[in-house]
Amino acid sequence: MKQHFILPALLWIFLFTVETQAQVKIGYMNPSVVLSQLDEVAFVDQQIEQLVQERDTELMSKANQLQQDFVAYEEARSMLNEEARIIREEDLLARDQQLQEERENYLNEITQKRAQLLQPIIEKMDQVMAEVAQEKGLDLILNEATSYGDAIVFFSAEELNITQEVLSRMITSGNDSEN
């Protein structure tokens, strides 16, 4: 009778040992593909586009004003004394410098704003990716490509690509939260 228990127990120990030494399971996905197909990201891009247009108009108006003032100065220059010229030139240079700084700040502001708006979506994607990995028993998920489009994974079995799975769950959870 005892033997009936011993044999399965030994078999179980044997199988368990082999199982725990199984090879690492690696999946991959392309986060850019997921993000490019989400409505939430399209909405973020719309907001950013609007911000870009507002700032562009603002800067364009300042640049036009500066250009007009520069032309006006050029026209009036021969009638100005040395001191007045220096004052006007310094003013124009300072405003030009300020405009350049504003342009740089504006680019930083846009980049930061986009990153800030995308952050919750990326966090959600990471969470979904972890769920899929756990369900599929994946140890690692590699990025399929860099943001510049360079391939990290050139070839792998399609069943290890979890991009579509993550995308469809993101879409479903987006729809659920809307309802």
Added chain:
Amino acid sequence: MRTLRIAVILFFSIVLNLQAQAQSNNSELKIGYVNPQSILANMPEMRAVQQRLQNFTARKQQELSTLEQEFQTQVAEYQQKVGVISADAQQQEEARLGQLQQDLLQAQEVAEQELAQRRDELVGPLLEQIGAAIEAVAQKQGLSYVLNTTTSSGDMIILYASEDFRAKFDITQSVMEELGMFN
């Protein structure tokens, strides 16, 4: 008799188990991963490197600023006399100022290249130390591969690692220990 049969079964089971382990060890691909940029950022030598790079950058900016001021002065001087010089002289002056501006742009490019070169000179030996430590840890842990977690442009190569895998195969801390960073 029963004891003997159990002992025989146990014996075969152990033999089979050992064989399976040996086969598994032979074929098992052990993959680790490391974040060298985080190690580099935490290396004590990096403070001195950053300081030297900042000094180098400040010096180059000063040189460029002097050249730019000189150029601006010459442009202002030209603007003052533009109404009273001949068309030929104007053309010559404008060509000279154009060349000066070109020189200024080139000086900016050269300064950027010099900064990159300086960074390579200073950071290169640290990266070599990190590389050697990665190799040492990989050998100790019997890893077949060690992957980088992130590209130099900040793109993630490893998007996810399970908790268990991370605990076993993220060798970033071990590499820091190998480098003596916690001593």
